[in-house]
Amino acid sequence: MSYEVKIREDWCKGCYLCQNLCPKDVFDKADEINEKGIVIVKAARENDCIGCMQCANHCPDLAISIIEEEEKDAS
Amino acid sequence: MNPEYLKYIRKEVFPTAFCPGCGHGILLNAFVNALGELNFDQDNLVVVSGIGCGGWIGSPHLNVDTLHTTHGRAIAYATGVKKANPDLDVVVMSGDGDLATIGGNHLIHAARRRLPITVICGNNNIYGMTGGQASATTPKGANTMTTPKGNEERPFDMVKLVKGAGADHVYRYTAYHAVKLKETIKKALISNEFYFIDVLTGCPVQYGRRNNLRDPMKMLNWMKDNSEFYKNEYKEDKIMIGEF
Numbered sequence: 399m400s401y402e403v404k405i406r407e408d409w410c411k412g413c414y415l416c417q418n419l420c421p422k423d424v425f426d427k428a429d430e431i432n433e434k435g436i437v438i439v440k441a442a443r444e445n446d447c448i449g450c451m452q453c454a455n456h457c458p459d460l461a462i463s464i465i466e467e468e469e470k471d472a473s
Numbered sequence: 474m475n476p477e478y479l480k481y482i483r484k485e486v487f488p489t490a491f492c493p494g495c496g497h498g499i500l501l502n503a504f505v506n507a508l509g510e511l512n513f514d515q516d517n518l519v520v521v522s523g524i525g526c527g528g529w530i531g532s533p534h535l536n537v538d539t540l541h542t543t544h545g546r547a548i549a550y551a552t553g554v555k556k557a558n559p560d561l562d563v564v565v566m567s568g569d570g571d572l573a574t575i576g577g578n579h580l581i582h583a584a585r586r587r588l589p590i591t592v593i594c595g596n597n598n599i600y601g602m603t604g605g606q607a608s609a610t611t612p613k614g615a616n617t618m619t620t621p622k623g624n625e626e627r628p629f630d631m632v633k634l635v636k637g638a639g640a641d642h643v644y645r646y647t648a649y650h651a652v653k654l655k656e657t658i659k660k661a662l663i664s665n666e667f668y669f670i671d672v673l674t675g676c677p678v679q680y681g682r683r684n685n686l687r688d689p690m691k692m693l694n695w696m697k698d699n700s701e702f703y704k705n706e707y708k709e710d711k712i713m714i715g716e717f
Contacts, residue, residue, distance in 0.1 A: 409487050413494030418690040436493075455651045456693075458498025459488055460474040460505065 401449045402465040403441035409461035410438040416453035416462060422446040425453070474502065478509030483536045490529055494689025496648035496674025497568075497595045501530050503651050504566070504593070507658040518562045519554050523547035523576065526602045526676075527568020527595040545575030548583045551590050559589075562662065569596040573629050574609040584638035584667060591661040591668045594631060597676040605679035616683040631671040632717050640669050643717045647673040647696040650714060657716075673700075673712060 403424060410432070417425040417439055426442035441447070447464065454462045482505055491498045508515070516538075520531035524544040532539035542550040547567045555563045565572070572580050572594045583592065598615065600606040605618040610631065614623045636643045642661070646654040654672060661668035675681070675692040686692045700712040707713055 409489075411488060411493035413689045415494055415689055415693065419693075454474060455502065455506065455655070456499055456648075457474070457502060458491060458493075458495050458689075460482065460498070460502055461488075463474055463476055465476070 399449065400445065400467045401447040402467055403444050403447055403453075404463040404465060405439060405441060406461040406463075407432050407438055408434075409459045410436065411459055412436040412438050413458060414439060415456050415458070419452045419456055421450060421452065422448055474505065475509055478505055481505050481508045481513075481515060481536055482534055486533045489534060491526065492676075492678045494677050494692070495526070496597060496672075496676070496692070497526055497530050499648040499651050500566075500593070500595050500654070500672050500674055501534055503655040504530070504658055505535070507655050507662060510655075511659055511662060513562075513662060517560070518564065519551075521547045521551040521554065521563065521565045521567075523567040523571035524602075525568045525570050525600065526597070527566070527571055530595055531564070531566040545571055546579065547571060548576060548579035548588075548590075548592065552579075552583065552588060555588065555590055563590040564662070565590060565592045567594065568601075569594055569598065569610045569631070570600045570608045573631055573634075577609065577629075577634075581634065581638040584635045584640040584669065587639065587641070587667045589665045589667060591658075591664075591670070593658070593661075593670045593672060595674045596631060596671055597674045597680060598628075599676050599680040601676045601679045605676075605683065615680070617680070618683075631669075632713070635669045635671075636717055640667055642666060642668045643671075644669070645671040645673070645712075645714050645717070647693075647700055647712065647714060648675055649693045649696045649700070653714075 428440040518537040522528040522531045532541040607617040703715040
């Protein structure tokens with residue numbers, strides 16, 4: 399099971415609750431600032447995500463979506 | 474936020490008006506998740522709010538019928554809405570300055586009448602929007618703009634107040650317990666009885682910066698460390714959470 403971590407860059411305000419709550423350390427601070435001058439987060443290690451939804455449930459700006467991806471067939 | 478649940482919010486007003494890390498946003502997140510998981514009929518829902526940061530949770534962010542009323546009178550307006558059209562689901566979502574301090578009388582009488590509405594109090598222990606004055610729920614000893622040497626008065630315990638006024642379904646959660654909060658909101662939305670949910674949201678900017686909790690994560694950790702689930706014994710030195 400793999401998950402896609404989508405962050406809406408224009409909604410994020412950079413409170414870093416997701417970065418602190420994530421048990422697998424998926425998030426990092428982004429290298430650049432967004433158009434409002436905020437250092438937002440980025441999903442640096444998306445493959446580590448286990449889909450616990452801690453970040454999505456606690457995001458005060460509703461900016462994070464965790465989307466379950468179907469396992470690709472090996473064939 | 475599940476992309477399917479975005480129909481419950483007005484995307485054009487986002488990003489929210491809240492400060493970074495505001496607990497009111499976590500309450501909004503839990504409420505939208507509860508609506509989405511129930512696949513709730515958004516045409517039959519009225520969210521009433523008062524004035525202040527707490528009043529901004531429902532209006533304008535939720536894509537339901539919202540009513541942004543005068544300061545402290547959210548429950549009075551909600552009573553009118555419910556009496557005029559009893560088929561509507563009415564939710565009052567406002568702050569502690571609105572529901573406990575200025576509109577405290579409406580709150581206890583709604584509890585006494587067992588009005589079939591849901592009241593959710595985004596309790597951040599302070600008047601956030603006007604600059605951080607002490608409210609009726611500011612803890613004793615806390616520093617605010619109007620109590621720079623620490624609050625000398627004891628605060629209202631919202632759970633005990635509403636319980637004492639005769640309400641049957643009284644809950645308290647903190648912003649840290651977002652999943653439990655979501656489940657409780659779901660229970661309240663499908664019920665046709667008076668539900669009161671006190672949500673300790675925390676204000677990192679106005680409350681936190683004067684009380685050494687400026688970092689939003691520090692605020693959430695403080696809630697986590699100081700809260701305890703209620704099991705028959707009510708401890709005064711802890712934040713009691715759960716069903717009462």
